[in-house]
Amino acid sequence: MGDSPDSAAITVEGLWKIFGSRAQKVLDSEDRHLEPAALREKTGCTAAVRNVSFAVRPGEVFVVMGLSGSGKSTLVRCLTRLIEPTAGEIRIGGEDIGRASPARLREIRRHQVSMVFQHFGLLPHRKVIDNVAYGLEIQGTPKAARHARAAEILSLVGLDGYADAYPDQLSGGMQQRVGLARALAVDPQVMLFDEPFSALDPLIRRDMQAEVIRLHREVGKTMVFITHDLSEALKLGERIAIMRAGSIVQLGTAEELVGAPADDYVADFVRDVPRSHVLTLRWISRAPEPGEPLDGPEIAAGTVIKDAIAVASASSRPIKVVDDGELVGVVDRVDLLTFLSGQDIAVKAGA
Amino acid sequence: MSTTTAVGTPSRLGLPKWAAPAGVAVVFVAAYLVFRGTGTLPHDKEAPQFLAVTDLREWIDDHRNDNPLFLYFLNYIRLFVGALYDLFQTVLHALGWPGITGVMGALAWLAGGWRIGLLAVAGVSAFGFLGLWQHSVDTLALVAVAVLLSLAIGIPIGVWAGLSGRVRRAVTPVLDVMQIMPTFAYLAPLALFFHIGAPAGAIATMIYSIPPAIRITALAISGVSPTAVEASSSLGATRWQTLFKVYLPLARSTMALAINQTIMMALSMVVIANLISAPGLGEEIIRGLSRAQVGIMLPAGVAIVIMAVMLDRMMMAIARRGPHTKPSKIDLVGAGVLGAGGLVLIPVLPGEWPESWTVNVVAEVNDAVLWAETTWYPVTTFIKDFTTYALLNPLEGLLTSAPWWLVALAVLAVAWRVSGVRPALIALGCLLAIALLGTWEHAMQTMTTVAVAVLATLVIGLLLGVAAARSPRFSAVQRPLLDAAQTMPAFVYLLPALALFETTRFTAIFASIIYAVPPVVRLVEDGIKAVPAEVVEAATSAGSTPGQLLWKVQLPMARRAILLAANQGIVMTLAMVVVGGLVGAGALGYDVVLGFSQRTDFGLGFVAGIATVLLGVMLDRITQGADRRPSPRKRMST
Ligand SMILES: Nc1ncnc2c1ncn2[C@@H]1O[C@H](COP(=O)(O)OP(=O)(O)OP(=O)(O)O)[C@@H](O)[C@H]1O
Ligand SMILES: [Mg+2]
Numbered sequence: 001m002g003d004s005p006d007s008a009a010i011t012v013e014g015l016w017k018i019f020g021s022r023a024q025k026v027l028d029s030e031d032r033h034l035e036p037a038a039l040r041e042k043t044g045c046t047a048a049v050r051n052v053s054f055a056v057r058p059g060e061v062f063v064v065m066g067l068s069g070s071g072k073s074t075l076v077r078c079l080t081r082l083i084e085p086t087a088g089e090i091r092i093g094g095e096d097i098g099r100a101s102p103a104r105l106r107e108i109r110r111h112q113v114s115m116v117f118q119h120f121g122l123l124p125h126r127k128v129i130d131n132v133a134y135g136l137e138i139q140g141t142p143k144a145a146r147h148a149r150a151a152e153i154l155s156l157v158g159l160d161g162y163a164d165a166y167p168d169q170l171s172g173g174m175q176q177r178v179g180l181a182r183a184l185a186v187d188p189q190v191m192l193f194d195e196p197f198s199a200l201d202p203l204i205r206r207d208m209q210a211e212v213i214r215l216h217r218e219v220g221k222t223m224v225f226i227t228h229d230l231s232e233a234l235k236l237g238e239r240i241a242i243m244r245a246g247s248i249v250q251l252g253t254a255e256e257l258v259g260a261p262a263d264d265y266v267a268d269f270v271r272d273v274p275r276s277h278v279l280t281l282r283w284i285s286r287a288p289e290p291g292e293p294l295d296g297p298e299i300a301a302g303t304v305i306k307d308a309i310a311v312a313s314a315s316s317r318p319i320k321v322v323d324d325g326e327l328v329g330v331v332d333r334v335d336l337l338t339f340l341s342g343q344d345i346a347v348k349a350g351a
Numbered sequence: 352m353s354t355t356t357a358v359g360t361p362s363r364l365g366l367p368k369w370a371a372p373a374g375v376a377v378v379f380v381a382a383y384l385v386f387r388g389t390g391t392l393p394h395d396k397e398a399p400q401f402l403a404v405t406d407l408r409e410w411i412d413d414h415r416n417d418n419p420l421f422l423y424f425l426n427y428i429r430l431f432v433g434a435l436y437d438l439f440q441t442v443l444h445a446l447g448w449p450g451i452t453g454v455m456g457a458l459a460w461l462a463g464g465w466r467i468g469l470l471a472v473a474g475v476s477a478f479g480f481l482g483l484w485q486h487s488v489d490t491l492a493l494v495a496v497a498v499l500l501s502l503a504i505g506i507p508i509g510v511w512a513g514l515s516g517r518v519r520r521a522v523t524p525v526l527d528v529m530q531i532m533p534t535f536a537y538l539a540p541l542a543l544f545f546h547i548g549a550p551a552g553a554i555a556t557m558i559y560s561i562p563p564a565i566r567i568t569a570l571a572i573s574g575v576s577p578t579a580v581e582a583s584s585s586l587g588a589t590r591w592q593t594l595f596k597v598y599l600p601l602a603r604s605t606m607a608l609a610i611n612q613t614i615m616m617a618l619s620m621v622v623i624a625n626l627i628s629a630p631g632l633g634e635e636i637i638r639g640l641s642r643a644q645v646g647i648m649l650p651a652g653v654a655i656v657i658m659a660v661m662l663d664r665m666m667m668a669i670a671r672r673g674p675h676t677k678p679s680k681i682d683l684v685g686a687g688v689l690g691a692g693g694l695v696l697i698p699v700l701p702g703e704w705p706e707s708w709t710v711n712v713v714a715e716v717n718d719a720v721l722w723a724e725t726t727w728y729p730v731t732t733f734i735k736d737f738t739t740y741a742l743l744n745p746l747e748g749l750l751t752s753a754p755w756w757l758v759a760l761a762v763l764a765v766a767w768r769v770s771g772v773r774p775a776l777i778a779l780g781c782l783l784a785i786a787l788l789g790t791w792e793h794a795m796q797t798m799t800t801v802a803v804a805v806l807a808t809l810v811i812g813l814l815l816g817v818a819a820a821r822s823p824r825f826s827a828v829q830r831p832l833l834d835a836a837q838t839m840p841a842f843v844y845l846l847p848a849l850a851l852f853e854t855t856r857f858t859a860i861f862a863s864i865i866y867a868v869p870p871v872v873r874l875v876e877d878g879i880k881a882v883p884a885e886v887v888e889a890a891t892s893a894g895s896t897p898g899q900l901l902w903k904v905q906l907p908m909a910r911r912a913i914l915l916a917a918n919q920g921i922v923m924t925l926a927m928v929v930v931g932g933l934v935g936a937g938a939l940g941y942d943v944v945l946g947f948s949q950r951t952d953f954g955l956g957f958v959a960g961i962a963t964v965l966l967g968v969m970l971d972r973i974t975q976g977a978d979r980r981p982s983p984r985k986r987m988s989t
Binding site for chain 1 (some may be wrong): 582586587589596600601675
């Protein structure tokens, strides 16, 4: 991963969560290696998160993806012990969450980590402004101060003028903006999103994704974002972890997942992604053949393939792919066409 | 049971399905014919266990002020409740009728707008108008104390049960038993521990009305959206913060229903509590019942109904209100003026309702009842005699002349068949305990009355329920009547029964029928309406006549609802039949009443109260399969 744990915003080491009365016993036995279905059959316990480790860099958007039931929600709730993990170590900002006392844990939840939920979790008996100010209220912030802060956040998420409405008077998208504002109001360092947009219709979902990208640019929080929508993951995530049956099967950039899926499950997941939108020239560049002209246009190796097409159509010379001014290979029109036609399944492994 | 199975599955021997039950029935008949008259347990009024309880009461009454349990614990509770009652009574009397009218009107206005406010003003005035001001205020104070205590105990327990599955599992069986306990059964033990009078009455009322406070609160709390709760803890709220800022506000409207139910239960009990000398409207009603004078009862009954309707409308208005609607300015001003007006008038107007503004209808009502009795004499006598000679007497003869072990075996067999092994064993245990207590014969008599009443209730309930399910217009007419019937305190139903049938065994049967029919109708109607429309459509398109549709599709598929209706009907009927002891139903109910009026029979009454509870649990377990056993529909689809 390349990060030393100290510089990371969140590190998770060997995290397990097993639901059921005999969780600890299962964890200590060999049963823990069983497939979830077999485990449930044998012991009645469900292993929702199995030996998961990863690190999230400060300011990064880290996406966790997986099918329904793969343990995403459980994983993200274990981070602040909304669900008590069965085993493993979690550090947020260097602090060991597992050892935090209940009071300390509340402090962390109040000031450092906040969460946005799939079904919003708004309080219907409170006005929008009081929903947004809820986190501050339970910290004991005086009313005037918390309302001022809430109003500020409301305009940040584009809900000016709705302060005195009640949640059920808003559309789903606007309700989730309130959820977002509530999480932002306490000014946390880390924000957790559990499928925040799954309950919204596609157009609104796109707006909200843009909103999150904008907010991330403006406020620069570390974000852990759960989704089961691949296009959402690709749009938002710097790195993506793919979960299956409680384990992370692959962790990497979108490019790595699409270019080099670790197994069939991941390959299946990314099959419908237009690869030319994700992969860069690095994946298809090749060593120049002897006698091939090297006077064509130069493009950086990190350029997405789709963007190289325009260049290739303007010039018939092979494109020179450069990294830091150094030539790493060439790509000509035939290469591009072969790739686009989908013939070229075997892209170069690794990056 | 077996006839309702849609597809008959022939047994292994190729016999029809009804062969086994029929065979068992034949064996029972044969056994009865052979052993009739042996092994009976005749009633003995002087049985040692009754005398022992009577002696215990004498002992307690002598040592109430020197035994530590009483001196340091029970007497304090009694004193505390008594002081609370005195406080309420003093305040209410200090308010006088102008004050009470103003304050109640204002509260009702705030709860549900000016219409409800007007209803409250009219309701409170009616207490005075009926000449029952004093009694009504006492009842109001008693109900207030009982409800307050019920809520003070019930809501915390309910919240706890709503939050913790373990607590809920511990509490539920206790509540189940409490809810099938007839009102009467609470009185004697309370008289034993808390003496008689207003405090004992308030405590009895409190205990009786606590189950809905706990149950519905638990339901409300466990129904709160888990995401809202999680969102709150994710922001670092403490458990108390989440409780007060999330759980309680979100559970508010359901909890208003809990309070409403608690009040309604309290209003039923507060009248009966007069048997242990609790003051209030119950005095008039019990006096009227014991003298069989409808004229005395009717105004008090009307006053109780008015009180129930008034409080019910207020609480329902609160329950129905949206999560964030607040009373408008006009409402606030109106209510304020009304309340302040009432308070200002306190020194001006007399606190007691003026005598000259009351109507006295005792004589007129008694005359009207007499007229009704004589005019309808042929009809009512025919009904009464027919049920008595055709149903009650033969069945009672059968149950009291059969050997006890045969009855026990029959109960075991039926309960096993309908509800399964465990309930059957519990039912058997209850029956054996009844025998050991020495109340066998009276229990059998009460059971006879219950059986006949339940039979009639089910027939009427099924007819009306089916009619309502098939005709929306009929349903629309019937619904408001059912709603009204279900807010009325139980013994109100004794009034028309008494007016028509005087004091006989049949009076209690009639009262329990009109008491238990509404919920049965409702369950049947809902059960039939819940049959999926596609199924009805499919049957109709296959050419079923409406009758075939009913018998072959709707009734079998509504089987669960109908069994549940039977279960409810039985529990309610038993409660009423026991209260019917006041108006000539005899048996256990009469024993209980006797226990209160005659000191020497206290033991008999006490034990009879226990026997009614056992009988209730037994009948409930026998029919409880309604909830548990899969319906044929389920069995077929699995
Ligand atoms: N409280 C619980 N008790 C027992 N099992 C649970 C509990 N919560 C979750 N599980 C089980 O853990 C597994 C993972 O659930 P989780 O909710 O984390 O999945 P998910 O990936 O978030 O799915 P979805 O996309 O549907 O939200 C599932 O098999 C689920 O049944
Ligand atoms: Mg989930």
